[in-house]
Amino acid sequence: MKPIITAFERSPDRGKGLARDMRVRWALEEVSQPYDVRLVSFEEMKQPAHLALHPFGQIPTYEQGDLALFESGAIVFHIAEHNAGLLPRDPDARARAVTWMFAALNTVEPPIFDRSLVNILERDEPWYEQRLRSLDSSIRKRLDGLSARLGDADWLDGAFSAGDLLMVTVLLRLKASSDMLDDYSNLAAYVVRGEARPAYKRAFADQLAVFTAASAG
Template sequence: MPVCDNAATVISGFNNVPPPVRGQVRDLRIRWALEEIGRDYRMELFDAMAPRTDQYREWQPFGQVPAFEDGETRMFESGAILLYLGEQDERLLPTDPATRWQAITWLFAAVNSVEPFVTQVTALDLFHAGEAWVAEARPGVVQLAERRLAVTQKALRDREWLAGPFSIADIVMVTVLRCIDHTAILEGFPVLAAYKARAEARPAFIQALTEQLDAYSAPAGE
């Protein structure tokens, strides 16, 4: 589904980011969710290297992306936005209470129990590469991330998705796992690797990623 220029739903994103993190900026989560339900949206793009305006900070106080509005609600934080969208469409969040709360639980687990450990690896590799202290720190950081991945793999077991049908929990978890695409860490977790591949094969993900990558201008610094 192409981004609609006059859509009521608006997401903020960037029009340029450093090449190593392209395809990983969190507006991808919201794009993906909206593609899953066929809902038109438009992007409001900002220069990632430039300070955000006071007007934007009224929308997103931390100056990050994504922020979201739909004519009724203005909000920020990708997890909160996904919950809001899930409340509106059972294709993103099941209506059965037990399954629904499992999905919500796994969304929070992805954000709070997995992402902080995985993104520490990303930060060392992509933003501190070459610094003297990284060689000593990285093995311990990787080990902590692998412990969280092992727990996640054990919980997933032979299920297709984290909580019944595909849901916002899977959108968050898969985008977290993508943060270590530059490493071979997931090779040690074949269940998670297969789970991630299933999600990335979904047409809605492919479209969302394509739209995000197409929005980027020349590489930062050019």
């Protein structure tokens, strides 16, 4: 049974691949699992039918038979757990890969996501510059730690894992609005390595096609 995911009918990022359905699309492509997409408008996301799937009225969701999940991290984990290729088989290596999943979403993403919001919503506020400097300082601390740990390895812990998948998507959000990543050549190369994966490219093309079709419609 093909899973069904939800995505924005009109992505606020205009097809740049920053919406959180991109993570799920990428994971599904990595494990060669075909899927269907149901597009939802901002209006629909606040309706009872969608809130029954996602209590916080966001995307993506994931439905397969009787199972309904939300939260991109949890969906990627579910895909990784039920298919080969995104989590190592060795139990210790698997636990470390899961650690990177949580690190991407709970330690690295929050200041990067805040920065993207501040960039849009607080640009005309008198404190804009100071807020940005403060967030950049938080982000740099994370990048310092991440860069030191990655070193000259290709991925964070051995083979490419769901931890790398989530971390690359988090760093791509930073790359879209800042050149801070250029100060960390190994992290910049890490992100490019992620983007070069065939599964990433297929997922990116598919989410871009939604935006292109919506614009033409």
